[in-house]
Amino acid sequence: MDTVITLTLNGEMVSARADQTLLDIIREQKISLPTLCHMDGLSERGGCRLCAVEVQGAPRPMAACVTPVSEGMVVRTHTPELEAYRRMVLELLLAERNHICAICVTNGHCELQWAAAQAGVTSVRYAYLHPDLPMDASHGRFVLDHNRCILCTRCVRVCDEVEGAHTWDLAGRGIQARVITDLSRPWGASPSCTSCGKCVQVCPTGALFAKGATVAEMTKEHDFVSWIIRGRTKREWVW
Amino acid sequence: MTTQNGKIRLATAWLGGCSGCHMSFLDLNEKLIDLAGRAELVYSPIADAKVFPANVDVTLVEGAVANVDHEELAHQIRANSRIVVSFGDCAVTGNVTSLRNRLGVDDLLTAVYREGPGQAPRGGEADRVMPRLLPRVLPLHQVVRVDAFLPGCPPDPERIWAAVSALLDGRPVELEPKLRTFGA
Numbered sequence: 001m002d003t004v005i006t007l008t009l010n011g012e013m014v015s016a017r018a019d020q021t022l023l024d025i026i027r028e029q030k031i032s033l034p035t036l037c038h039m040d041g042l043s044e045r046g047g048c049r050l051c052a053v054e055v056q057g058a059p060r061p062m063a064a065c066v067t068p069v070s071e072g073m074v075v076r077t078h079t080p081e082l083e084a085y086r087r088m089v090l091e092l093l094l095a096e097r098n099h100i101c102a103i104c105v106t107n108g109h110c111e112l113q114w115a116a117a118q119a120g121v122t123s124v125r126y127a128y129l130h131p132d133l134p135m136d137a138s139h140g141r142f143v144l145d146h147n148r149c150i151l152c153t154r155c156v157r158v159c160d161e162v163e164g165a166h167t168w169d170l171a172g173r174g175i176q177a178r179v180i181t182d183l184s185r186p187w188g189a190s191p192s193c194t195s196c197g198k199c200v201q202v203c204p205t206g207a208l209f210a211k212g213a214t215v216a217e218m219t220k221e222h223d224f225v226s227w228i229i230r231g232r233t234k235r236e237w238v239w
Numbered sequence: 240m241t242t243q244n245g246k247i248r249l250a251t252a253w254l255g256g257c258s259g260c261h262m263s264f265l266d267l268n269e270k271l272i273d274l275a276g277r278a279e280l281v282y283s284p285i286a287d288a289k290v291f292p293a294n295v296d297v298t299l300v301e302g303a304v305a306n307v308d309h310e311e312l313a314h315q316i317r318a319n320s321r322i323v324v325s326f327g328d329c330a331v332t333g334n335v336t337s338l339r340n341r342l343g344v345d346d347l348l349t350a351v352y353r354e355g356p357g358q359a360p361r362g363g364e365a366d367r368v369m370p371r372l373l374p375r376v377l378p379l380h381q382v383v384r385v386d387a388f389l390p391g392c393p394p395d396p397e398r399i400w401a402a403v404s405a406l407l408d409g410r411p412v413e414l415e416p417k418l419r420t421f422g423a
Contacts, residue, residue, distance in 0.1 A: 101328070101420070107423050118416045122390060123380055
């Protein structure tokens with residue numbers, strides 16, 4: 001893949017390799033673009049839509065993480081429309097489940113909380129749904145709280161692609177969708193879970209956390225995903 | 240609209256919240272002296288006024304709208320204030336006060352009181368002692384129009400001062416990202 005692609009990004013000509021995505025190039029150019037489902041080292045999902053950018057000639061915004069570069073593309077990342085859409089996405093996420101930051105284990109370390117503040121969300125225009133959602137505290141070391149899950153599926157992907165266990169999956173559709181362990185049996189009864197904790201570390205919110213953590217105590221470490229992937233693919237073990 | 244002595248007319252109100260936002264307001268400490276020089280506190284849980292007055296310039300509202308008394312006061316505040324500020328996460332998002340929303344009012348009173356020791360308040364219906372609970376706790380801006388938002392549980396004094404000093408200077412409240420996170 002040595003072909004060089006040239007495209008226009010926010011008015012600047014930039015070059016890219018043909019196997020790169022728009023998000024790769026945007027990050028290379030040090031342009032700040034919010035993401036929640038993307039995680040360096042994991043496959044892309046294109047689910048959160050925060051990285052949606054304007055591609056000239058396209059009928060709708062395109063998620064940068066799943067859009068390959070192509071020759072002559074004209075891309076804008078921060079138009080007023082895109083920023084308004086990003087605020088809408090974040091407000092919808094905040095309204096859908098019970099994100100009560102003040103009493104959350106990841107208060108102050110949460111990617112959703114910070115993305116909302118950065119995007120300028122100071123209130124939510126939509127009616128809060130306040131769904132009655134359960135927690136699963138059956139695992140010996142970790143807890144799943146559906147109230148704080150945004151269905152980014154980082155847990156599903158890291159468990160499948162890095163740990164190789166594929167304990168996590170999604171059940172249900174649309175607003176009924178839930179992350180599940182082993183065909184929806186309690187996490188503590190999962191024979192496939194290795195208790196490695198990768199899912200907990202990559203979770204952007206307080207949906208997965210270490211048992212015993214209380215308000216604002218849960219911090220997360222993501223870099224290990226890139227270290228492991230680099231070690232596996234390039235035999236370079238650097239951290 | 241200012242008083243005869245050139246001070247702005249400031250009010251604070253306490254709806255469905257824990258008063259932590261007011262405690263944080265008092266933690267402005269010596270800035271309260273600056274504030275007293277520029278604003279007159281015309282209504283507040285920490286001032287002796289029984290009725291919400293007319294012609295208020297700025298009202299900071301703590302707490303979510305959880306019962307019919309809150310709802311009535313919210314409308315009085317809106318009708319008599321030039322600028323209404325949602326002060327703290329309960330007013331802004333519903334926050335902890337809204338945790339009861341997954342239960343109906345009757346189920347809530349059963350879960351909290353009727354199944355526990357002692358006598359349960361009536362609450363679900365109007366009586367002369369307790370205001371009737373609303374079916375769902377609402378953030379203030381879903382009840383009346385709100386002009387500015389000051390998130391935080393509670394907003395720390397730095398945030399409060401950033402917002403209040405902007406309002407004293409007649410500027411819009413535009414908090415930088417680290418001062419506008421929910422929760423923290």
